[in-house]
Amino acid sequence: MQYFGFEAYEKSINSIESSRVFMAKDGDETVLIVAPKESGKAATNLGFKGNDLGEGTFRVPLIHENAEVLRKLFPFTKPVKGLKHPRSFGVGDRLGIATPGHIKVFEAYDIFPIFAQQSIRELNLTNRTYEDVLDAATFAVFREGFKKGFGADGDHLKTIKDVEYALSLGFSMITLDCSEHIKNDVTLDNAPPLSKLYQDAYLNKTFDIGEGIKLTFNEGELRQCAAIYGEAILFAADIYTRFFKQGSYEADFEISIDETASVTTPLQHFFVAKELLNKGVSFATLAPRFCGEFQKGIDYKGNVAQFEQEIKIHAGIARHFGYKLSIHSGSDKFSVFPSIGKETQGVFHVKTAGTNWLEAMRVVAMADPSLYRDIHHYALSVFNEATQYYHVTTDLTKIPDLNALKDEDLPKLFEHNDARQLIHITYGLILSRKNPDGSFTFRDSLYKLWRDHEHIYSDALVKHIGKHIALLGIQKK
Numbered sequence: 001m002q003y004f005g006f007e008a009y010e011k012s013i014n015s016i017e018s019s020r021v022f023m024a025k026d027g028d029e030t031v032l033i034v035a036p037k038e039s040g041k042a043a044t045n046l047g048f049k050g051n052d053l054g055e056g057t058f059r060v061p062l063i064h065e066n067a068e069v070l071r072k073l074f075p076f077t078k079p080v081k082g083l084k085h086p087r088s089f090g091v092g093d094r095l096g097i098a099t100p101g102h103i104k105v106f107e108a109y110d111i112f113p114i115f116a117q118q119s120i121r122e123l124n125l126t127n128r129t130y131e132d133v134l135d136a137a138t139f140a141v142f143r144e145g146f147k148k149g150f151g152a153d154g155d156h157l158k159t160i161k162d163v164e165y166a167l168s169l170g171f172s173m174i175t176l177d178c179s180e181h182i183k184n185d186v187t188l189d190n191a192p193p194l195s196k197l198y199q200d201a202y203l204n205k206t207f208d209i210g211e212g213i214k215l216t217f218n219e220g221e222l223r224q225c226a227a228i229y230g231e232a233i234l235f236a237a238d239i240y241t242r243f244f245k246q247g248s249y250e251a252d253f254e255i256s257i258d259e260t261a262s263v264t265t266p267l268q269h270f271f272v273a274k275e276l277l278n279k280g281v282s283f284a285t286l287a288p289r290f291c292g293e294f295q296k297g298i299d300y301k302g303n304v305a306q307f308e309q310e311i312k313i314h315a316g317i318a319r320h321f322g323y324k325l326s327i328h329s330g331s332d333k334f335s336v337f338p339s340i341g342k343e344t345q346g347v348f349h350v351k352t353a354g355t356n357w358l359e360a361m362r363v364v365a366m367a368d369p370s371l372y373r374d375i376h377h378y379a380l381s382v383f384n385e386a387t388q389y390y391h392v393t394t395d396l397t398k399i400p401d402l403n404a405l406k407d408e409d410l411p412k413l414f415e416h417n418d419a420r421q422l423i424h425i426t427y428g429l430i431l432s433r434k435n436p437d438g439s440f441t442f443r444d445s446l447y448k449l450w451r452d453h454e455h456i457y458s459d460a461l462v463k464h465i466g467k468h469i470a471l472l473g474i475q476k477k
């Protein structure tokens with residue numbers, strides 16, 4: 001709509017003091033505009049850094065300093081703790097352009113969204129900072145007038161320094177990745193003897209967690225639990241003491257033990273949770289590594305019946321202790337979503353990330369087939385390099401030959417698991433690829449395309465993320 005002579009985003013129009021603040025398109029740029037509430041009166045710049053356009057009107061670029069001002073003036077643009085909500089859902093937005101589409105989904109369902117969610121690995125692969133990630137969510141929330149609250153997850157953080165970095169910026173959730181302290185090479189043969197403490201607390205004891213579920217530790221299993229997770233528990237307790245115990249940060253704490261080579265058995269899950277709680281560590285969510293494979297961007301691989309059996313126990317353990325089960329790499333795991341919804345009794349945290357990137361690339365295949373072809377060929381050439389960051393079992397020979405595909409068939413590649421994973425794991429290389437003259441090979445054309453086709457991307461996300469949420473058993477409001 002036209003507003004004060006600008007092409008304004010209607011839902012972004014807000015008033016504060018004697019000013020109106022709204023977002024507008026200005027050529028290729030999106031900016032904030034500060035204008036006087038009543039004509040003839042002067043507005044102040046409200047602390048924003050920008051240009052005075054005269055007549056009390058200011059043009060404010062979307063930079064970090066201005067995001068900070070916006071969060072102060074309009075608290076709904078600031079992330080908040082929200083994992084106490086029975087249902088929460090993380091949607092990573094690696095590109096910083098997906099949130100308007102995500103907002104449409106979360107307006108339709110009663111589920112707490114984590115719009116900003118990125119791991120350090122993803123930051124490095126996309127050349128972004130946590131400031132960028134947070135600011136993109138803040139600006140999108142302001143633009144779309146989303147006032148229900150959202151979270152920001154410093155995802156898979158492994159060090160004190162990274163946790164501190166995310167918290168200092170105002171991230172409202174920390175996912176502590178304990179994988180570097182989990183000893184995967186422990187077997188029954190090499191696990192050291194048990195301490196007296198563990199013997200007394202667990203050996204041959206049966207724990208009744210209700211709902212007919214009983215867990216008993218024999219000597220071998222207990223020895224393995226202690227040897228595999230002992231150090232990880234100490235690490236998590238240390239982080240908790242440093243950052244959460246005093247309550248100096250308004251942030252949820254998630255324990256992640258999922259990025260390891262071995263599956264977390266229900267007994268191990270129980271052991272880790274009980275030990276953490278014994279040490280006074282309070283956490284909102286815990287992410288075990290489930291049986292089967294949660295590979296990036298494709299459906300669950302493995303025995304669905306076994307998964308259903310095990311998640312029932314994992315969910316029972318979480319309920320028993322009073323935290324939520326967190327399901328990572330949730331992108332496209334459609335065949336197990338109904339049982340996740342059912343066995344957790346609708347109390348869960350689910351994370352997706354890469355699927356939002358794949359939807360963005362599906363838009364490229366639809367809107368600019370020739371650009372898509374170039375990127376696809378490049379992805380094939382760097383696929384092996386990308387496998388160092390992600391575990392996948394992609395068979396490149398199964399991907400249809402692009403030369404044999406007509407332009408209108410290119411989007412169908414996104415229904416093909418091997419093609420999905422090819423594009424999924426190469427995102428960092430695609431986005432950072434440069435020409436000899438230093439310019440980006442794909443990045444700038446991609447962002448221009450996504451901006452020109454914003455509505456197609458938004459509609460694709462509504463459909464795709466909406467499908468995830470519906471399969472988890474959540475009804476539209």
Ligand code: ZN
Binds near residue numbers: 258259329
């Ligand atoms: Zn994870």
